[in-house]
Amino acid sequence: MKKFIMNNILPLVGGVVGALAGYLYYVFVGCNSGSCPITSSPVMSIIWGAVMGALLFSMFDKKKKSN
DSSP states (O other): OHHHHHHTHHHHHHHHHHHHHHHHHHHHTOOSSSOOTTTTSHHHHHHHHHHHHHHHHHTTOOOOOOO
16 A cells, blocks of 8 residues: 555645645635536535646656556
8 A cells, every 4th residue: 555655646645636626616616506517516626626636746757657
């Protein structure tokens, strides 16, 4: 487990940061009418933010992955 965490630290941190950003977006911007599929629910905002954060942070991983 420790090896997995150390090998994937950037995507994991990005997921946490993105989840926090998604929740803050829901709280401060959100969608009042309920018709917005992502921002009308805090759960969807958090999931969307976590996925986007993990993808964004994983771009900065310097490790070369071999086949």
